[in-house]
Amino acid sequence: MxxxxxxxxxxxxxxxxxxxxxxxxxxxxxxxGDRLSVVTGVYPLQWLASQVGGDHVDVENLAGPGTDPHELELAPRQIGSVGNADVAFYIGGLQPAVDDAVSSQGGDNALDVADLVELRTLEENAGSSGHDHSEGEGGHDHGHEESGGSADESGHEEGHDGGHEESGGEGGHDHGEFDPHMWLDTERFTAAAEGLADRLSEIDPDHASDYAANAESVTGTLGDIDTEYSEGLAECDSRDIVVSHSAFGYLAHRYDLHQISPTGVDSHAEPTPARLAEVAETVREHDIGTVFTEPLSDSSAAETIASETGAKTAVLDPVEGVAEKSPGDDYPSIMRANLTTLTEALGCS
Incomplete structure (x- = not known):
């Protein structure tokens, strides 16, 4: 209870x-009965809440193992759990079902990550990273500085009309103007950990020192991962990552990578034939050797591009959940497995 x-x-x-x-x-x-109850909508927040809360919290994740969080539907019992929890920890705009449950059942127990972390917009994550991909870095000049979205190689951005029309897709969910995949930026994820520790301490001041210590430990883990990525991706033959859907904008922006996707942020959007052909041409033009698939979402578009271009496929996990095909069994291990995959695929030294 x-x-x-x-x-x-x-x-x-x-x-x-x-x-x-x-x-x-x-x-x-x-x-x-002695522990706080925390309800989360997506696996990374479940992991974070378990780490920060430690022995003083019970965490329920609404998206079960192997479930694509973008497609989450809630049973009546789960909707009730959102209202009964001490903290409903979620990312507004990521999962409409969770947003609706918080709106109808939640209240002062709601803790939206957007209130703790400055989220980047979809347009920002499809735009400039502030870095110039020059001839001396990655072997070619893209002619633009896009880092995290689905702009095409001629430099124009697709599917960012303020209301977020899915890039290259037909239909799909409206995730609002912000990119919700903030957990792939370790600095933002650290801020979320600190904000959660503060909220738990307000509710349960007797264990405030434990929550603070746990958050400090999480910060250390995330800092180590950030250092490993910064060093591992510093010098690479290529900085292009062709992915199934645009979940990697934060990671691309932080580590100066260029994300290319046949669809937008919705993992179930259907790419148009024109968009598939456009991405395939980019793969050929820039001699991209690896196209990345995902363990949870439909990767048929990425597999089609790889087949048509002769590129290899490798799993790059957006850490939206833990599945049988995930390259690790928790957030840190998946992030580190992703780094190994990236350094091999991009020719990093």
């Missing part, structure tokens, strides 16, 4: 509605 649920039950007991025996169970020490 979460702390919000316990407080509700205690209030009912106080006015004598419940019997003495009925009220006794909720206030016993030990077990989950």
């Amino acid at each position: 979460g702390r919000r649920s316990y407080v509700k039950a205690a209030a009912v007991c106080a006015v004598g509605i419940l019997t003495a025996s009925g009220c006794g169970g909720g206030g016993q020490e030990g077990g989950s």
Whole structure:
């Protein structure tokens, strides 16, 4: 029972509605009754909440193992869990079902990552990274400085009309103007950890020092991963990553990579034949040797591009969940496996 649920039950007991025996169970020490309840919508936030909360929280992730979080639908029990939780920790705009549950059931328990972290817009992640991909770095000049979206190689941006029309796709979800995949930027993920620790400390001040220490430990882990990426991707023959869907904008921006995708941020958007042909031509023109697939989402478009161009395929995991085909079993191991895949595919030294 979460702390919000316990407080509700205690209030009912106080006015004598419940019997003495009925009220006794909720206030016993030990077990989950002593822990805060945190509900998350996507695996990276589940991992973060478990790390920051430690032994003082119970974490329920609404998207089960192997589930594509973009397609999440909630059962009535799960919707109720959002309202009963001490903290509903989510990323607004990523999962419409979670947004709706928070809107209808949540309240002061809602903690949107967008209130803790400065998110980049889809247009920013499809635009300039502030770095120049020159002839001396990666072997060719793209003629533009796009880092994280699905702009084509002539330099114009597709599918960013303010309301976010899926790039190269037909239909799909509207994720709003912000790119929700912030966990692939370790600096932003660190800020989310610190913000969550602050919220847990407000609710449970007796364990504030533990939450702060746990957040510091997470910060160390994320800092190590950031250093490994910065060093591992510093000198590469190529900086182009062709991916199934545009989930890697934050990672591309942080480490000066150029993301190319046949679709936009929605993993289930259908690319147009023209867009597929355009990306395939880019692969040929720039001699891109690897096209990246994903363990959770449909990667048929990426596989088609690889087949048509003779490129290899390799798994690059956006860490949206942990699946049987994931290259690791938790956030740090998947991130490090991704780095190994990138350094091999891009010819980094």
